[in-house]
Amino acid sequence: MGPRLFLALAMLAASTPVSAQCLLCGADGASGASAARQAEMPLRVEVETQLDFSRVAVGAMGGAVELDPLSGARRLSGDVVDLGGFAVTGIVTVTGEPGAAVRVILPTSVDLEGDRGRSARVSGLVTNLSAAPRLGSDGRLQFRFGGRLQIAGLDDGDYRGRIPVTVEYE
Template sequence: MRWPLALVPILAFAAAPAAAQCLLCAPGAAAGAAPRIGPTAETPLRVEIETQLDMGRVAVGAAGGEVEIDPVSGARRLRGALFDLGGFALSGVVSVRGEPGAAVRVVLPAVVDLESDSGRAARVTGLVTDLPPAPRLGPDGRLRFRFGGRLQVAGLDDGDYRGRIPVTVEYQ
């Protein structure tokens, strides 16, 4: 029995531009009124992808399957007709800098479609982070977090799948 090879690193993740609230557009902002001083007025957010999410290498059987990367441990779990061919599986790591102590909101998409060089597609779902429910930048204005997710591969789809996962970070 022959198994098609699916190389599934998910590379080239990009951070979406950090969002900030418009101080002059806020409800109740009067012309000539002094803008509210706060984290959005003083320090713009900077988002950097330190490590790209990589699902490693697997062989795919006719029924397909799923590769899951845990954001905390970086452990890889295979489900369905997938077989481990090694390689490094890595959770993604994001670094955020901004106003010390500020509350932030991190948004990851629900679904990301990936493509191989041959035009075949795979889907990443269930993106999660290791962040607490109400993340804040530390006293040094930094926050570092990991993210992982699930890659769904259909049977007989082989290739090197790549895509971008936008990571949006904004002040609360």
């Protein structure tokens, strides 16, 4: 059996839960200050660019496509052939309190749905953020993310899904 055409597009759905803290429950004044800051300047998350693995042909043995958020490079492994197109890492912009430390949480893996009831999995989601990201003096932080799309040999089609991004004040 020859290679099958595969097109994958993972759409990013940003969520911005900023959990409220009980102002009366904190043992010290810092907890109250943190909750007040969150109420005054909520975090806002905007998707600038959606993650797109582009087009590949997949042979019977299957394989993977990996997007590196640092370089934007796409690496193919297994029985996968590049069919051209433009692979794009996801880009997210966060706005909030200038200089504030934030935590960005990505899921361990996400299942993408294809036509004819098939699915593919994106795992190894990573960002280009430092270990302790902070909003800039303008209250903005922009980062890229990528991951690894695992493709089974019989799963051709156009795959789409949502990758939840959670951003919280530290």
